[in-house]
Amino acid sequence: MKVKHKISGLVRFILMLIFLVIMYSAAFFITDYIYKILDWELNELLNQIINSIFGLILTGLMLSIIRKIALSKGWMRKRDAFGTIIEAVERIATGDFSIRLDDDDIHEHYPVAKLRESVNKMALELDKMENMRQEFISNVSHEIQSPLTSISGFAEILGNEELSLEERQHYLGIIRIESKRLSRLSDNLLQLASLDAETIKFEPEVYHLDEQVRNLILACEPQWAVKKVEIELVLDKVSITADKDMLTQAWINLINNSIKYTPEGGRIKIELYQESKKVLFKITDTGIGIAEEDQKHIFERFFKTDKSRQRSKKGNGLGLSIVKKIIDMHHGEIEVDSKLGEGTSFTVLLPVKQ
Incomplete structure (x- = not known):
């Protein structure tokens, strides 16, 4: 009987997975068809979010209908394992991402327990995504x-x-x-x-990084010259394989950031070295600095500080987030070292070849 029960449970589990795959595929087909009719063009991230939410709603509705039929026919108990999972999916489909299934809810063999874990993981990820969405909208609105x-x-x-x-x-x-x-x-x-x-095409090429940095400093001369900021360059001749346009944006953001928060008559030092198979870029200023407790958040989107950032310095808190994203795309690392009232250093490590 135990073997028969396990086989029956496994069959139900497989059928459930097949059903979920079919529902999600149907959701993707329907949304793509709607986009074509309405001639909408959405970026990949937003498209995935909409497809996932629509897939959940469609799956929840279908599971609800199947469950009601199964209960009316006596094919399932009201509080069996699958009934609990279906109720959880229904709640997720209505936007309740706080639902979690624990061991007290489901006492079943491996396939159903695995499905429970998957539902919990899905709810957790959707909950995080929803919180990020709300925070993003709040920040942009502000x-x-x-x-x-x-x-x-x-x-x-x-x-x-x-x-x-x-x-x-x-x-x-x-x-x-x-x-x-x-x-x-x-x-x-x-x-x-x-x-x-990732709609921006990543196009690495071999070029002289020292020349790029030197040209960008010259391009920013109106900003640092008007504040009488002293610029010190220590640039080794370095060739790198990277996306030149992307790194241009990263260096500009870091340079402008240093100029913005360095007082009149201050100093900015930019260093460039090659260490084995790594390239080290370092920019150090004598600016207002960043509090230690804020440094771990400095690359977060829209993050600003009241202590280390003067309110008169207008910014939207996205510049360093863009830098971090670009460095990550190049499989590099970026670190910050700063003390309030003394200045800030940003250190970037990049592989010589991508």
Whole structure:
């Protein structure tokens, strides 16, 4: 009887998996068909999220219908293992990702226990994704709301006919600054989305990294010259195989970051060495520094600090996230070392060849 029970349970488990695969395939087919009809083009990450959620809803509805039929026909008990799993999937399909099945819910043999683990893992990952989505929307809304409020407020003030020409120019300057801030946020969001979805083609080529860094420093001269920042370059001749455009963005973000938070008359040192099969890039400034407790979060999206970042320095907290993503795509590493009031060092290690 035990052998027969195990075989029966295994058959049910296999049928359940086949059913789940069919439902998810149907969900992907339906969503792709809808996209074609509506002529929608979504990035890969958003497309996967929508397909997964739709697949869960479709699976939950079908399992609910099958369960009701099975209960009415007496084919299953109300609280058997599969009934508990089906209820969990139904709750997930309605957006309740907090559901977890423990050993007290299911006392079954290996196949069903494995299915329980899979449901728990799926719920946990969806819960994390939902939290990330809510946090992302909250952060973007906050970053957009601040400049929009400024633009709206000063545009209304400009309607006052009694304003002097000097006052009008002042308010127009603020509106231009906030407009550029919105534009930078938009550009950074689009770049991060492209990097996440890997829609940007990774095109490594052999080139001289020292020449690239030197040219970028010269390109940034208007920013560091106006603050009378001293620039020290220690660049060995280094050839690397990498995506030149991507690394250009990474170096620009790091250089601009150092210039932004280095006070007038400060110093920035950039070093470039080759160590065996690794390339070391290091940028050190005498800026305001970053608190030790904040350094582990510095590469998180939208992360800002009140202690180590002056509020007058406008930024959206995405620049270092983009740097981290680009370095990761090159199988490299990036570290930060900083002390408040003393300065910050960013060290990047990259393989010579990809």
